[in-house]
Amino acid sequence: MxxxxxxxxxxxxxxxxxxxxxRFLFSLYNNHVERISSRELSHMMGIxxxxxxxxxxxxxxxGQQGYGYRVDELLKIISDILGITNHYTGVIIGAGNIGRAIxxxxxxxxxxxxxxxxFDNDPKKIGQTARDLYIKPMDELPQFLQEEHIDxxxxxxxxxxxxxxxxxxxxxxxxxxxxxxxxxxxIADNVIVENMYLGDSLLELFYKIKERSExx
Amino acid sequence: MxxxxxxxxxxxxxxxxxxxxxRFLFSLYNNHVERISSRELSHMMGIxxxxxxxxxxxxxxxGQQGYGYRVDELLKIISDILGITNHYTGVIIGAGNIGRAIxxxxxxxxxxxxxxxxFDNDPKKIGQTARDLYIKPMDELPQFLQEEHIDxxxxxxxxxxxxxxxxxxxxxxxxxxxxxxxxxxxIADNVIVENMYLGDSLLELFYKIKERSExx
DNA sequence: TAGATTGTTAATCGATTAACAATC
DNA sequence: TAGATTGTTAATCGATTAACAATC
Numbered sequence: 001m002x003x004x005x006x007x008x009x010x011x012x013x014x015x016x017x018x019x020x021x022x023r024f025l026f027s028l029y030n031n032h033v034e035r036i037s038s039r040e041l042s043h044m045m046g047i048x049x050x051x052x053x054x055x056x057x058x059x060x061x062x063g064q065q066g067y068g069y070r071v072d073e074l075l076k077i078i079s080d081i082l083g084i085t086n087h088y089t090g091v092i093i094g095a096g097n098i099g100r101a102i103x104x105x106x107x108x109x110x111x112x113x114x115x116x117x118x119f120d121n122d123p124k125k126i127g128q129t130a131r132d133l134y135i136k137p138m139d140e141l142p143q144f145l146q147e148e149h150i151d152x153x154x155x156x157x158x159x160x161x162x163x164x165x166x167x168x169x170x171x172x173x174x175x176x177x178x179x180x181x182x183x184x185x186x187i188a189d190n191v192i193v194e195n196m197y198l199g200d201s202l203l204e205l206f207y208k209i210k211e212r213s214e215x216x
Numbered sequence: 217m218x219x220x221x222x223x224x225x226x227x228x229x230x231x232x233x234x235x236x237x238x239r240f241l242f243s244l245y246n247n248h249v250e251r252i253s254s255r256e257l258s259h260m261m262g263i264x265x266x267x268x269x270x271x272x273x274x275x276x277x278x279g280q281q282g283y284g285y286r287v288d289e290l291l292k293i294i295s296d297i298l299g300i301t302n303h304y305t306g307v308i309i310g311a312g313n314i315g316r317a318i319x320x321x322x323x324x325x326x327x328x329x330x331x332x333x334x335f336d337n338d339p340k341k342i343g344q345t346a347r348d349l350y351i352k353p354m355d356e357l358p359q360f361l362q363e364e365h366i367d368x369x370x371x372x373x374x375x376x377x378x379x380x381x382x383x384x385x386x387x388x389x390x391x392x393x394x395x396x397x398x399x400x401x402x403i404a405d406n407v408i409v410e411n412m413y414l415g416d417s418l419l420e421l422f423y424k425i426k427e428r429s430e431x432x
Numbered sequence: 433t434a435g436a437t438t439g440t441t442a443a444t445c446g447a448t449t450a451a452c453a454a455t456c
Numbered sequence: 457t458a459g460a461t462t463g464t465t466a467a468t469c470g471a472t473t474a475a476c477a478a479t480c
Contacts, residue, residue: 019416083426101313200235210299
């Protein structure tokens, strides 16, 4: 079995499928499935078995001819590849509804992610609790980021405050930003930005609905 | 100018970029920019001008040699292509934090989308208000969907209730489902499903952070 | 062992980019 | 008009799929 700890050069298309592999393997594991073939797994996911095997081959050899893959083993490997086992930490910037919703998102624990703080600059919100955290004022953010060695900043502010928040996050050493604000952030390219543009997703749905109704 | 009302056969890669074109054009329009060339616009978006022109050419001819594109015209066209001008309606299933957050998402109005109702089956939530709506019980959902001719159901329930909600939505005529629950829905394929898997997006961010730190 | 299934190579398919004639 | 920029064709690049020898 080759090591999967070296950084291989992997295309964006493959990277986008890794979380899906994780999701399906996690579910199989929870259902006490011991082994699975590329044929079965790919069929569940709606892709070809060639693609599944090709994707995995970027990281190593994890299966066995004539047998398939051990679910627990492959889940562990995909988790390592994704960095789940690094136990990243984060803070949430913005204590509105989305901020609070994200704070309690159950998928985080499963993925080894821990939100350590939530910040806002609305005096009415500061000092309130959300989950088990006090909402802190923005001017305490820099110190908090450094002392707690926060990896990821989650931006759920209105669009106009997002860039300011991003700048503070980057200046104080976060490695990545998960951005829910509907705006393009300007960020030094040693920091990774992942955008969650709700509007874009909704418009894609619109387009497909329209396309479908036109083809009838 | 060719018509863009015929349903052309357009690849998923192109469809995914359409909302981005909308976003940038909307911003230019708000900043009172009158015209833009494919070179300038593509540069802003971080793609090639070839790709931009190639993408638009699937739908018609909207530019002018030696001039470029009129921003207002192109914005209108992209809006029509995406179906924004259809003024779709929706309901939210699940009145937790995410449900309430989505209800007040400012991007909806801009995109011609109107949330007409919000439903939950928690007796404590039913009857409360969210935005200007009373939270309704799930057993009123079928009638509501039919009477109001709802186009889109937004699922923000826990994973275990999502499939039940989806079934009710489909039985009562929605054309699309926007799913925030971390589960794969089984849906008749005349209904479009768009999944917002927060967990997948976060894991993609993890991967890129890990990859970046390994390449140093 | 025989059957099953992997990992990989080669072939195919599709998407992106380059280049340029057409033309405003 | 001359310069700029489109829409489109052709070339390139990359991703997906098919096929199969290797082997458990």
